[in-house]
Amino acid sequence: EHKGAIAEAGGVKALVDLIFKWSVGGDGVLERAAGALANLAADDKCSMEVAVVGGVHALVMLARNCKCEGVQEQAARALANLAAHGDSNNNNAAVGQEAGALEALVQLTRSPHEGVRQEAAGALWNLSFDDRNREAIASAGGVEALVALAHSCSNASPGLQERAAGALWGLSVSEANSIAIGREGGVAPLIALSRSDAEDVHETAAGALWNLAFNPGNALRIVEEGGVPALVHLCSSSISKMARFMAALALAYMFDGRMDEFALIGTSSESTSKSASLDGARRMALKHIEAFVLTFSDPQAFSAAAASSTPAALTQVTESARIQEAGHLRCSGAEIGRFIAMLRNSSSILKACAAFALLQFTIPGGRHALHHATLLHTAGAPRVLRAAAAAATAPLEAKIFARIVLRNLEHHQTEPAI
Structure with missing residues (x-):
């Protein structure tokens, strides 16, 4: 609530104005101002205010021009926090489109100071969730810089x-x-x-x-x-x-x-x-x-699901198999196609693994479940899943998981389009 009160009182604009005013010299002031903006930017609403009053430009200016590691670290942390709200505002794209922002962050991954390298890498990680930023980071030398960083950070x-x-x-x-x-x-x-x-x-x-x-x-x-x-x-x-x-x-x-x-x-x-x-x-x-x-296959639940066509039996298997965080993963059409091909693989283990993965990616309520369901329908997956579910030689896990994926797809078909 303090962050909201600071923003309402004009604190965000005051901090941004301070950075422009003290942009030459005054490293201690700049470090504290950038740190305060980083703290405020961690809040979704305040992060929008930071962008509206010119905060992105101010922070990129510090990241590009300031030689003080404390200022660089706080500026990179602020940009990382601004880019962390990709689902709820446009700051991620705005940071990537700010002239020199990505180049400055890539350069900061080469800093002799660990804190600066850490915050710059964190900012690039957040920014890479945006498709355009991902390609622009690579164009700015991000692949080479981040591989070098990964090589150097064993200790x-x-x-x-x-x-x-x-x-x-x-x-x-x-x-x-x-x-x-x-x-x-x-x-x-x-x-x-x-x-x-x-x-x-x-x-x-x-x-x-x-x-x-x-x-x-x-x-x-x-x-x-x-x-x-x-x-x-x-x-x-x-x-x-x-x-x-x-x-x-x-x-x-x-x-x-x-x-x-x-x-x-x-x-x-x-x-x-x-x-x-x-x-x-x-x-x-x-x-x-x-x-x-x-490890996700409860024998009792599987036996019940195999013997029954009731939704409750499949629901019990789904709940014991579900990996909650997997709902945040987003697959491309090519990746979904790869799992569909695995359902036809001669290896029964790969069949079961593919069905298990598709179960995770289509569970209703998952962040990208509808996206994955659409890709599966487009690729003709229901026919392959039905064959997997009915195959006499397939392992029980593959058959039950395939049935659950089919049920998930039916659920998404009845959902209103977003």
Whole structure:
């Protein structure tokens, strides 16, 4: 309530005016003013006020021109907070469109001061949720800078590690950026961060590796850099359900067959050796994907669902299988298509994993559930799901999860269009 009172009393404009007035010299004043704006920008309504009175321009000016690390850190933190309300206002896009903003933040990731690097990476992570910002960050050298940051932060604080991995996760939503991150050497540091004991760090690294693994070239890099044991460990041992989920999906992408042709380029002896190595990694990956899916499979609830066609039986399975945070994940049409193809895969484990993933992405109430349901209908998924649900040879989990996805799709068909 204090933030609202400050804004109503004209405090936000006073702070912005102060920054313009003291823009040369007065580093202590500027640091406190930027810090106060950062605190205010954490509030949705106040963040809009900061933008309205010219705060974005003032903060970008500080990030670009001020040499004092305290000012740089607070300016970057304020821009990160302004960009954190993407669902409720336009500040994320506004920060990205401010001349020099993205270039300044990319440059600050190279600062000798950890606090500055952390806040700049956090700002780029938040900004990467906007499609245009994502491409503009890459154009401003963001891929190279963030890969370098991830490489350099093995002994840094968990806060910096999380933001470095998170910014790469955000950028890698674009396949072009994902390929660029792989080519720049981004796989190895992300695997290293996925081994962190800190839940927030290994969860964001798992998200980035999941995105990277969609591309067969990156998938092979993950294998060659020792990523399979790291992802297997996450999939089986993390206390974060989301980390385990995304690690399992990364492994599923890596071993659904698309990487195999890419991997076998080379001499016949190299190909034979590589093929044997990949077979061992594939067996290990599938074993742990299966174990992961089974942790969400209550035998009693599954037996009841198999024997009954009542909605209550499927609801019980859904509730025990649901990963709440997975509702925030948004898949592209290509990713949804990949899971549909997995439903036809010869591996019963990948079938069950794909059905489990689609269940998470379509549960009513999920942030992007309607978007995913639309993509599934467009791709003709109901027919594939019905076949999976009826297949005599499919594992029980795959059949029940496929039935639940079909029920979710029916629910979304009756929803009014947004």
